[in-house]
Amino acid sequence: MTHRVDEMPLPIWLPESGSGPGIVLIQEIFGLDEYLRGIAEKLAALGYVVAVPELFHRFQPGWVGTHDEAGIAKSMEVVGNLDFPLAVQDVVKSVEYLRGLPEVTGRVGVFGFCLGGTLAYVAATASNPDTAVSFYGSGVPDQIGTLDQVTCPIQFVFGTEDNFITGYQKVVDAVEGHDHAEIHLEPAGHAFLNHLAPWFDRAAADRAWDISAQFLARTLPV
DSSP, rough: OOOOOTEEEEEEEETTTTOOOEEEOOOTBSSSOOOOHHEEEEEHHTTTTEEEEOOTTSSSSOOBOOHHHHHHHHHHHHTTOOOOHHHHHHHHHHHHHHOOOOEEEEEEEEEEHHHHHHHHHHHHHHOOOEEEESSSTTTHHHHHHGGGOOOSOOOEETTOOOSSSSHHHHHHHEEEETTTTTEESSSSTTTTOTTTTOOHHHHHHHHHHHHHHHHHHHSSSS
């Protein structure tokens, strides 16, 4: 089912029980594609109410990009239109909207990949989600100096062979000494969890997913 926050479509997945804690799932540059729908279903299967804000609704509504070379280039062109502060606001509004739903019985976290990984982190610095998971957010290393502004538990995941994010060591260093922050590294490339992407690594994906699911079970229990 699709709700709306202001003018933004907000598709929502319910767990089998019909209620539970909330997760705002934040897209990659490819929009709400088969992969992200699959992640929403997996999170719902864990017992969460999952919402996916359509971040490109102002300039490319309904955008779904392909994962071949041409599709990646077109998605990069589309994301160039994104007003990042407005996108952060969209994520924060989605968190607040979930908190007001009768189906959401617990707290609300944010969980993002790539573009969404950066947005999950920045939303956690700018607002008050109850937990945050950030997978290979390219903007995270250069903004990690604001980690002290994050008051919730947060987990970062990076691939050590990621050619797009070579500064992940900054995040490793920043996380040391922060009792609410943790980082997990996989010997894999960018977007290694995405089975549609050219850098998919099944073993790394399975390990990282299990570790993040355990993190959610601790910090956002069903």
